[in-house]
Amino acid sequence: xxKATWRGLPARRHxxxxxxxxxxxxxxxxxxxxxxxxxRAEGDFPTLLVRSPYGRGLPWSPMYGLLFAEQGxxxxxxxxxxxxxSGGAFDLWRNEAADGRATVSWLxxxxxxxxxxxxxxxxxxxYVQWALAPDPPPELKAMVxxxxxxxxxxxFHADGALRLxxxxxxxxxxxxxxQGLAPFVKATLRLRRRLHxxxxxxxxxxxxxxxxxxxxxxxxxxxxxxxxxxxYWRGASTAASAxxxxxxxxxxxxxxxxxxxxxxEQYHRMRQAGCETALLVGPWTHTSxxxxxxxxxxxxxxxxxxxxxxxxxxxxxxxxxxxxxGGENVWRDLDDWPSEPAATSSWYPxxxxxxxxxxxxxxxxxxxxxxxxxxPTPSFGGPLxxxxxGPRDNRALEARDxxxxxxxxxxxxxxxxxxxxxxxxxxxxxxxxTDVFTRLCDVDAQGRSINVCDGLGRIRxxxxxxxxxxxxxxxxxxxxxxxxxxxxxxSAGAHPRYARNPGTGESPVDAATFTPVRVTLHTDSALxxxxxxxxx
Numbered sequence: 001x002x003k004a005t006w007r008g009l010p011a012r013r014h015x016x017x018x019x020x021x022x023x024x025x026x027x028x029x030x031x032x033x034x035x036x037x038x039x040r041a042e043g044d045f046p047t048l049l050v051r052s053p054y055g056r057g058l059p060w061s062p063m064y065g066l067l068f069a070e071q072g073x074x075x076x077x078x079x080x081x082x083x084x085x086s087g088g089a090f091d092l093w094r095n096e097a098a099d100g101r102a103t104v105s106w107l108x109x110x111x112x113x114x115x116x117x118x119x120x121x122x123x124x125x126x127y128v129q130w131a132l133a134p135d136p137p138p139e140l141k142a143m144v145x146x147x148x149x150x151x152x153x154x155x156f157h158a159d160g161a162l163r164l165x166x167x168x169x170x171x172x173x174x175x176x177x178x179q180g181l182a183p184f185v186k187a188t189l190r191l192r193r194r195l196h197x198x199x200x201x202x203x204x205x206x207x208x209x210x211x212x213x214x215x216x217x218x219x220x221x222x223x224x225x226x227x228x229x230x231x232y233w234r235g236a237s238t239a240a241s242a243x244x245x246x247x248x249x250x251x252x253x254x255x256x257x258x259x260x261x262x263x264x265e266q267y268h269r270m271r272q273a274g275c276e277t278a279l280l281v282g283p284w285t286h287t288s289x290x291x292x293x294x295x296x297x298x299x300x301x302x303x304x305x306x307x308x309x310x311x312x313x314x315x316x317x318x319x320x321x322x323x324x325x326g327g328e329n330v331w332r333d334l335d336d337w338p339s340e341p342a343a344t345s346s347w348y349p350x351x352x353x354x355x356x357x358x359x360x361x362x363x364x365x366x367x368x369x370x371x372x373x374x375x376p377t378p379s380f381g382g383p384l385x386x387x388x389x390g391p392r393d394n395r396a397l398e399a400r401d402x403x404x405x406x407x408x409x410x411x412x413x414x415x416x417x418x419x420x421x422x423x424x425x426x427x428x429x430x431x432x433x434t435d436v437f438t439r440l441c442d443v444d445a446q447g448r449s450i451n452v453c454d455g456l457g458r459i460r461x462x463x464x465x466x467x468x469x470x471x472x473x474x475x476x477x478x479x480x481x482x483x484x485x486x487x488x489x490x491s492a493g494a495h496p497r498y499a500r501n502p503g504t505g506e507s508p509v510d511a512a513t514f515t516p517v518r519v520t521l522h523t524d525s526a527l528x529x530x531x532x533x534x535x536x
Contacts, residue, residue: 008295010302012070014039024106026081026099030088034078034103035061037069038112046116046141046309047074047107051100051128053083053090055178063290063298064121071302072310074112078103080128083178090174092218093152093236096131104137115139118309120301122146122290123259124174130238136247142308143249144301147257147289150266151237153228155259160226160458161435162499162508164199166258169385171212171219187213199496200376204509224509242269248276250304252297254284255326255453256390258383261474264420267337271320278304278316279337281323281477285389325416326391326452327442327479341419341530347408347486348526355406355488360523363426363466367521369402371434371492371503373514377402379497381451382439383474394441394449398489404521407443408486415480419530421453421473425490426522428466434459434517435501437494438471440527441487442480449487452478456498460505466522475530488527492519 019036026032035056039045050064056077065075081099082090107113117139119129126148132140149155156167168191176187191198194211201207205224209215225232242249249270253263263279270277280300284293303315321334349366350356360366371377377400381392398405423438439454455473480486493500502511 009067009298010071013072014041014070016040016066016069018065024078024103026088026095026102028088030081031086032078032081032099032103033085034076035065037065037075037077039069039072039074041072044114045072045074045112046118046305047076047113048305049076049078049100049103049107049117049119050121050125051078051080051096051103052121052125053080053174053178054124055079055084055180058181059290063294067298068120068302068305071306073118073305076103076107079178083174090218092174092222093127093131096128097134100128100132101137104132104139107139116141116309118142118144118305120144120146120305122148123286124149126150127152127238130241133238133241133245133247136245140247142305143247144252144304145249145263145266146252146297146301147254147259147284147286148251148263149259150239150242150262152222153233153236154262156222157226157228158456158498161456161501162223162226163497164204164499165195165379165496166385167219167223168195168198168208168211171208171216175212175216195496199499202512202514204499204511224507226507239265239269242266242275243273245270245273245275248304248308250278250280250300252280252282252289252300254282254286254289254293255324255476256285256381256383257289258286258385258389260383261472264337264475271336277320279321281321283324283326285383286385288390323477325477325479327481327484332477338419338530343531345529345531346526347488347529349404349406349488349521349523353404353406355408355486355527359526363522363524365428365520366523366525367404368518369404369492370516370518371402372516373500373502374516376495376500377437377491377493379494382454382494382497384497391450391452394439394451394489395447398449402491404490405449406488406490410483410485411480412482414482415486416531417476417478417480417529420475421530422528423455423471423473423488423526424468424528425457425471425525426466426468427459427461428464428520428522429461430518431503431515432461433501433503433505434461434492434519435498436469436471436519437491437498438473438527439489440473440476440529441489442478443485443487444481445483449489452476454494456494458501466520486529490521492517
């Protein structure tokens with residue numbers, strides 16, 4: 001089944017044995033249910049620890065248990081506490097460090113454990129790896145973060161705005177996936193049917209229960225704590241661990257991965273700390289990295305683990321970074337990933353929907369639109385956890401009255417971007433409160449407008465005076481081809497990706513009254529594109 005689903009995987013080296021349902025005691029005595037996969041061969045083999053809140057069945061059993069054991073690793077696949085039959089109660093992030101350390105202590109007592117340990121896994125399975133990083137056990141020699149999480153707050157919030165659709169998707173996954181495929185599919189379809197009603201409820205607090213089948217305590221908490229400095233989030237982010245990490249760590253993400261920015265952040269922290277690291281960025285979303293992208297993701301992971309656990313470095317590439325260049329549709333090897341590009345260009349909005357290289361001379365009002373929370377600007381594609389993620393044709397979105405577009409002339413030579421994209425916007429409003437959603441698109445000769453990257457910021461204004469905000473728009477490696485045009489798209493939301501801004505300053509979770517807002521863009525706004533320093 002695995003070979004038919006993912007072609008191009010390496011031939012197996014060993015047959016695989018399986019010990020299911022082992023009980024690993026947590027520090028408080030809670031049983032952590034664990035499956036052990038192992039090569040059916042003589043000799044010592046390193047161990048991979050894979051801890052998951054999503055169960056130990058499909059797809060984790062074949063993708064991690066079977067495939068890595070075939071390649072010569074013991075694989076310990078464990079259900080996080082409160083999931084998959086493990087004891088205790090699941091609590092987002094709070095128990096992972098202690099439970100991970102307890103599992104390593106158990107490993108030390110196993111006769112087949114040779115003292116060499118690695119970790120691997122995606123999404124929350126990346127978070128449990130980072131949870132070990134602040135005080136790594138001496139046996140830990142390598143980690144592989146596949147579309148991995150290190151900061152739960154940033155998964156659920158952006159500049160005070162709730163990432164609503166992602167929060168609901170995580171709620172369904174955490175609640176149902178460990179129960180088995182059938183309950184998870186049923187819950188996913190129920191959320192899909194009820195998504196509109198849930199995301200437009202006034203107030204939003206508690207509305208998810210009809211779609212998720214009941215209350216989810218941790219989901220209530222994360223939705224109602226938008227401030228990253230709130231004591232609720234204390235200890236949640238493991239970002240600082242990368243600044244002093246000595247364990248070689250490979251990072252894998254996709255341009256439309258909901259956790260791409262977290263991956264770029266950790267890469268830069270580890271590079272600054274001198275930690276050995278590698279970065280792979282593909283043309284993937286959070287989920288497609290583990291489907292269409294699995295041959296590349298598995299090969300990258302296997303090469304890193306063999307190099308650092310088995311002293312087999314032959315599979316490593318010569319450069320630290322490999323990225324997929326959109327538009328050109330090729331892979332490129334780079335010496336580094338730029339946190340600050342060596343060169344940038346600024347593009348400015350102009351009358352008539354034009355995008356030019358000529359800056360405005362003042363801060364005059366340029367154009368405006370009306371955002372109505374009763375008919376919120378919809379989200380099209382981008383870094384979501386749902387099936388609607390990824391690159392999409394934005395023409396239907398851009399035809400709306402509440403979406404501004406500024407489009408450059410057809411290019412006479414290719415234009416490459418490499419690095420983080422941002423927008424500086426001068427905005428005034430008539431209510432004092434709005435979100436600003438800004439997106440970079442590639443418009444082809446047929447007029448298709450395909451999203452490259454985007455971001456959202458929250459702004460407050462006073463009276464009729466404009467306020468300035470700089471919105472990070474993630475990063476990209478993209479070639480705008482000859483004849484294509486650069487488009488800057490601006491609106492006041494992307495629903496249900498983000499919860500609606502009520503326009504009153506009230507929390508979007510508790511607001512029962514929503515007020516339309518008139519948003520005015522001023523001429524001294526700019527889109528900044530990075531061009532890096534690496535010749536292609």
